[in-house]
Amino acid sequence: MAVTIKDVARVAGVSASTVTRALTMPELVHPETRERVKRVAADLGYHPNRAARGLITGRTGNIGLLVPDLANPFFPSVVKGVQARAHEADYAVFLADTDEDATAEIGLVRKLSKQVDGLLLCSPRMSDDELRTIVGDTPVVLVNRRLARVPSVTPELLDGMRQAISHLTALGHRRVAYVAGPRSSWANRERVRSLRTVAAAAGAELVETGNVTPQFEGGVAAADQVLATGVTAVIAYNDLVALGLLNRFTARGVAVPGEVSVLGFDDIPLSAMVHPALTTVDLPKEQSGRAGVDLLLQLLAEPDRSPAARRELPTQLIVRASTGIAPRRV
């Protein structure tokens, strides 16, 4: 029913091979025939059958994208970036949402990996070892996670953290709490690590509080604990958690930023919409998605480049209303 390469060949008066060549290796065919074939193909609306092509080339023209939770507005932004860049390169994107479940993640990877040329793992929750076994099987690029000898794109977290702490210390804060995200999150581990470094350098005391789910509810749950530590400022694992803190503080009548300043990570759209608007460290979301696709395509094109490409993208502190001068404590 659909128009095949043979139809084009017949109409153009050449063989099927010439059609293929005219379309995929144009320099190998005579300019005149090439143009004729191309015109016929266009007229007939010919598009190579991807299954047939995939069968012989071993390539599907698809890439897979795994994200932990599409309900966290951070990830739709990444997805948008991935989509945009992938479609430009004529790749289609399989999306899978793992619901923050490392086990489901592994299953989905196994399933998807058969149907794609490469995988983009965004903030994967599985362990390094599990990750390694996958990397052995399928071309993989990590977004928001780093692992030796695996291409990755990550934000310049250390710098972002430096901006955050500079901002808070400049406002007079000396004791700062950090509300940690999931233990399984590399991003969380990195935030803790860079925060310790930066806080020490700035002479600020750091109070680390429990690991929470990286959602609004996590922030709500951690809020009282944070207040009990008597800090004047709190940095949250991400914006959703920060919004949860904000919500609970407001409910308890704790003034933000009067009594406590709140600072998040990600800069999701929502953060600008609430009262008080959230001060946060903007992470490159769409850009990460795009860069991830670039790295993956590069990896597919030349699989045996020795040093794994690694891209770090800049971060930017966005100062809004949720941070202010530290209160005098008695």
Add this chain to the structure above:
Amino acid sequence: MAVTIKDVARVAGVSASTVTRALTMPELVHPETRERVKRVAADLGYHPNRAARGLITGRTGNIGLLVPDLANPFFPSVVKGVQARAHEADYAVFLADTDEDATAEIGLVRKLSKQVDGLLLCSPRMSDDELRTIVGDTPVVLVNRRLARVPSVTPELLDGMRQAISHLTALGHRRVAYVAGPRSSWANRERVRSLRTVAAAAGAELVETGNVTPQFEGGVAAADQVLATGVTAVIAYNDLVALGLLNRFTARGVAVPGEVSVLGFDDIPLSAMVHPALTTVDLPKEQSGRAGVDLLLQLLAEPDRSPAARRELPTQLIVRASTGIAPRRV
């Protein structure tokens, strides 16, 4: 490199045809050989090559999902539902985001339609005519839109609107504004239509205000206009717009719900997180996604069922803090 059907055949001591049959039409092969083949296949970790299968069956095992804007939290929920149900049925999901652009939408449909068995169009922005041409080419199920002779899943909007208006009139509101969404949105047209019906029946006066982009910014932009009309309550096209209204009202010092009540549609997670929490009509999001997949699979299984399946899913008013007793006007 990967294990093929021939490997299984060789190890099991049968022909390739028998392997196929044992796995896809089990009743056709002798129970004993069937079990042996299945065991060998499992041991070797055999998975049929989907490209090869697709080449001959004409089926890809993929479905495409188009959404207008992944940044609107309504859609990630739908996507999650689609994912979940599709994976259960062993289908993979191609996702595409059209950025609210009807033209891009058509292009993406054309591109995707070659690579999938069927398409799930969620809140498509293109015209009915454009939609029709697509429906002719590819199996399509509409989510959040209705069109004659095309399977669809939609929310019971009329009932939701009835709940909303009953709630407002019970609180004493007599003049209610509606902030309209995109003209290209079927959902918007339906909301207007059912709102007119319901408002007339309830004896409430309806003030319709300009079409805005279905985002936070749209609500912000419409807020002053709404206030100028002197209504005591406003229904927004969706929650994002409602949150924009809320934000601007707060900024202008207009008390919600003291001076004006605000009511949204969708019940996105965000709506429960803001102050005041938003009263809204919950639409079945994940459920719509799941039902859409069901309809699509059904359509693929028996393409020539005369009456197009149509599913309507219940809606539910969620009363929170943004609606209250109508103020006495002088």
Add this chain to the structure above:
DNA sequence: CGAATCTATGAAAACGTTGGCGATCTTCGC
């Protein structure tokens, strides 16, 4: 007991494309 029907399986064609190989024709260097 012979023919007809079933059951269980294998051989081979087909799906639409790509790519290696070889054939033909032209061009070039000497």
Add this chain to the structure above:
DNA sequence: GCGAAGATCGCCAACGTTTTCATAGATTCG
């Protein structure tokens, strides 16, 4: 003017699966 090299293109095998079609043996029936 002749062999070598280059350009252009067709033939055919291959990719991994499904699906007729055919076959051999087992079973049933009159």
